[in-house]
Amino acid sequence: MATMLNGAAVMDAALLLIAGNESCPQPQTSEHLAAVEIMQLNHLLILQNKIDIIKESQAREQYEHIRSFVQGTVADGAPIIPISAQLKYNVDVVCEYICKKVPVPLRDFSSAARLIVIRSFDVNKPGSEVENLKGGVAGGSILRGILRIGQEIEVRPGIVSKSTDGKVQCRPIFSRIVSLFAEQNQLQYAVPGGLIGVGTKIDPTLCRGDRLVGHILGAVGTLPDIFTEIEIAYFLLRRLLGVRTEGGKKAAKVQKLSRGEVLMVNIGSLSTGGRVIAVKGDAAKIALTDPICTEVNEKIALSRRIEKHWRLIGWGTIRRGTTIKPTLPNSN
Incomplete structure (x- = not known):
């Protein structure tokens, strides 16, 4: 579920895949459909798969x-x-529909570049010679602006640590773009739309194993604030989704948020823990496990641990929060 919510942060449309040889809806189908609504994806295509192994009457x-x-x-x-x-x-029909019927959203090319990271990795093979080492690669989708080879970039929150008095510190990572890729195609510049691989001069250790997922990459000095606590206006689902029920029983009702409980919070492409520190009406204050680079009015998804699984229980909008000033390299 977390993977789906993180990916939805950079999607323009969604394909809802339903197995033809199973009853509809399956528990996860309803949960994923709710997630699509939360992420405000308005262009959907439903695929009824496995029609080769069922009768025509079953398919109908x-x-x-x-x-x-x-x-x-x-x-x-x-x-x-x-x-x-x-x-x-009918795979050709699906491709035709995507190309002809799903509108290309209006893209912002004039604002400062901003990319949401959904993958990051170290492309160096074990045992590589020092002179052949390459910097880390960040993969994601450009939300706005244009990235160019040679451009100076900043990654926030960056390196997160704690000071001697226990306070969270964030040191943004500054680097330069050395390559841009879309699939196997090398680019001189990249625009919003599609997934882009950004080759940098960042220490590959910092990018290994998706360590930069949830970070924001963009032009230096233009990225949003870093939040450690957020105040949200939230809305809870009436009943749990994604949980199997016996017979015709309805799923359990979603309980109200309680002070002190730990939720999973999805903001952009980041999944992090969040402790509820205050609740009043349809507003809540949440202390985040990991600092996050985001903006006011950003939509978030809330999940609760139920029967050893994280289940979607609602969503919210960031109203305000507690921010921290990033530690800049020359401030020591």
Whole structure:
């Protein structure tokens, strides 16, 4: 679920995949559909997969179940395309729909560049010679602006540590872009839309194993504040999604937020823990486990630990929060 929410932060549209040989909806299907609504994805395409292993009557019956399931949701009226991913039936139709029917969002090319990191890695092979070592690579989607080779960049929050008195410190990472890739294509500059790999001069150890996921990369001096606590206006789902129920029983109701409980908070592409330190009406104050570079009015998703799984329970909007000043290299 966390992976899906993190990825949704950079999506323009979504494909809802439903197995034709299973009943609809499966627990996770309803949970993922709710997540799509939270992330305000308005362009959906429903794929009815595995039609090669079921009878036509079964496919038609499930089609009706899907129609009634999505009624009243953001997917109401979305086209349902029967496919077989294994045998590649109708995959060409899916591609045609994406190209012709899903509108390309208006992109902002004039603002300062900003990229949300959803992957990061070290591209060096074990045993590489020192002179052949390459800097870390950050993968993500550009939200706005244009990134160019040779451009000076900043990554926030950057390196997080604690001072001698126990206070959280963040040191942004400053570097330069040395390469840009989309798939296997090398670029001179990159614009919003699609996933981009940004080669940098950052110590590859800092990028290894997705360590930069949830960070923001952009032009120096233009990135948002770093928050350690956030105050949110939140809304909870009426009932739990993604939990199997026996017979025709309804899923359990979502309990109200309580002071001191630990939630999983998804902000942009970051999943982090958050302790509820105050609740009043539909407002709550949450202390974050990891500092996050974000903005006021950003949408977040809230999940609670239920039966050893994190389950989506609601969403919120950041109203204000406690920020920390980044430690700059020349401030020591």
